[in-house]
Ligand SMILES: Nc1ncnc2c1ncn2[C@@H]1O[C@H](COP(=O)(O)OP(=O)(O)O)[C@@H](O)[C@H]1O
């Protein structure tokens with residue numbers, strides 16, 4: 001584990017008047033770069049050849065560092081280059097998708113905006129559950145064994161991306177039948193089958209509130225809310241039920257985009273308290289808790305009850321819907337505030353108060 005002393009030592013060599021904000025060119029990079037530039041920072045993009053068109057067309061990256069694979073950010077020379085550019089890295093979903101938690105916490109010697117320790121909590125479904133429960137959030141019931149299934153459940157694989165291989169079932173028999181089918185179709189390996197997480201299927205709508213935990217202001221802000229547009233699950237409703245049955249459709253959840261959402265105001269008290277409590281618990285399990293953006297993945301039923309099934313302790317791509325226009329960011333900050341810019345603003349404020357050490361790890 002890279003220590004805070006080691007990061008402090010790296011920061012001492014940084015030129016505070018020439019700080020750059022850097023990230024991997026994907027996910028929410030445009031959001032992060034736009035925000036950085038609006039707050040006066042230089043930007044550094046670690047980029048693959050095939051994606052350069054994005055940063056050429058939008059002109060938001062001052063430096064492009066070309067790589068074949070994102071995992072090259074662990075190379076000594078690349079890390080040195082990032083430090084030479086006085087780069088503060090803003091991690092997003094592609095970091096954990098392309099690198100392991102161990103690599104990020106042990107081998108990446110570039111200051112990161114955020115709390116690296118929480119990566120360990122986020123990566124493990126059991127630990128995540130412990131964190132969220134401790135914060136008093138309502139979670140879908142989990143079933144220890146398929147024999148206990150007495151209602152509609154969703155079966156999830158460990159670390160699956162985009163819900164590939166997830167399936168629904170409503171009894172032990174149904175579960176084993178589906179599992180066999182999924183194995184036969186090659187969607188689940190026998191090894192994965194050993195570690196399936198069985199969770200109550202909550203009937204409701206997807207709601208993803210996006211928060212920003214500011215250590216500088218000692219506050220958790222709600223900056224936006226989105227819902228997801230997922231293929232093929234969001235397409236299934238367009239196929240009539242009779243045909244659905246005939247071709248035995250199973251939903252998959254590949255994220256294609258995000259849709260901004262404004263909630264009825266009566267849901268805000270609980271959602272705001274949930275954000276506060278998640279940060280309060282994070283401070284206990286991994287001081288100083290969440291630094292910067294985080295997102296809860298929730299389903300809200302018709303009661304309405306809010307169930308949380310996942311947390312991302314970093315910027316999520318859903319915040320891209322807020323670039324320039326989130327109603328919640330507007331309510332707090334007026335025009336042109338959004339997650340990427342909020343991050344840059346926090347860094348700027350930390351530098352001004354000589355507290356940069358407090359927001360990078
Ligand atoms: N307990 C649940 N009840 C109903 N839907 C769920 C539940 N858990 C997840 N989902 C749905 O499944 C999809 C993928 O779930 P998620 O756990 O976020 O997977 P991943 O993050 O690996 O893509 C999302 O559309 C989500 O709304």
Ligand SMILES: [Mg+2]
Nearest residue numbers: 162297310311
């Ligand atoms: Mg998810």
